Amino acid sequence: MRYVKGFGRFWYDFIIGDDWKIAAAVVLSLAVTLGVTLSGLVTLGVGTVVGGVLLLVSFMVSLVVDVRR
C-alpha cells in the first residue's frame, strides 16, 4: 500500500505540481472551449481562438486567487 501511495504521490507531484489551480484552470478552459465549439455557437477556427483566450484568462485568475490567499 505504501508503494501504491508513493507511486500516486509521484505522479501527482509530477503532473499537478505545487499549485492544483493551474491544472484545474487548464482542464476547465479546454472543457469550456470544447463545449462552446460542440454547441455550434462559434466556428471551429473561432473556437481555437476562444480556447487560447480562456487559457490566458484562467491563468490570470488562478494567479490572483493564489496571491489573495
Add this chain to the structure above:
Amino acid sequence: MTGATWGLVASIFVASIVEFVEALTIVLAMGVTRGWRSAIAGVVAALVALVAFTFATGYALRTWMPESLLQLAVGTLLLIFGLQWLRKAVLRSSKLKALHDEEEEFAAQTAAARQAAANSRFGIDTFAFVVSFKGVFLEGVEIVFIVITFGLSADNMPAAIGGAVVAGILVLIVGVILHKPLAMVPENTLKYGVGLLLAAFGAYWAVEGLGVFIGDGESLEWPGGDWAILALLAAWVIVSRVMVGILPGVKAKRKEVVAR
C-alpha cells in the same frame, strides 16, 4: 538544419539544462554527504527506469493514439508544466516568492542527508540511493516528455534528442569539473523563457487536439496555422508582464483587508 529545427533544439536544450542542473544538485548533495557509491547507484537505477519509461511511452504514443488525441494529451501536459514554471517566474519577478537558488537547495539537501538515519542494504545507503533515484527520475521524466512531445510534433526526433543529450553532457562535464552546484546558471530567467515556450506550444497543441471530440476526429486548425504559436507566445509574454505589474498591488490590498 532549418530555422524551425534550430528553434526546436534550442528550446529543448534550455529546458533540459534547467532540469539537469536540478538533478545534479540533488546527486551532488547525496554524494558529498552519504557517499558516491550509493548516489551513483541511484542515478544508474533511475537511468535504467527512464530508458524503459521512454520506450513504453514513445511506443504507446506512436502506436495507439490518433494524432489529435496525442496533441490533446501532450499539449495539456506541456501546458500544465509550462504554466507551473510561468507561475513561479511571475511570482519571483514580482518579489512575491524567493528566487530559486541552487546553493540554498544544495545546503537544504545536505542538511537533510546528514540528519537521516543510516540504513544500508546490499552495501548501498538506502537514503542516498532513493533520493538520487527520485531526483534523477523526476527531472528525467520531464525532459523525456518535452523531448517526445516536441520531437513528435515537429517530426524530428533526432534533433530533439540531440538538444537534450548535449545539455546533459554539458551539465555533467561542468558539474564534474566544478564539483559543486551550478549556481551560475541563470535558472530563474531560463525557467521564465522555457515556461513561455511550453505554454505557447502547449496551448497550440491542446486546443488543436480538441478536434478528437468533434466531427471526424481531425485536429482543429488555428487561424494562420503555425503563426498562431508566435501570437500565443506574444500573448503569454504580455499576460505574464501584466501579472508581474499588478500582483504586488493585489497582495498589498489583501493584506490591508486582513489587517482591518
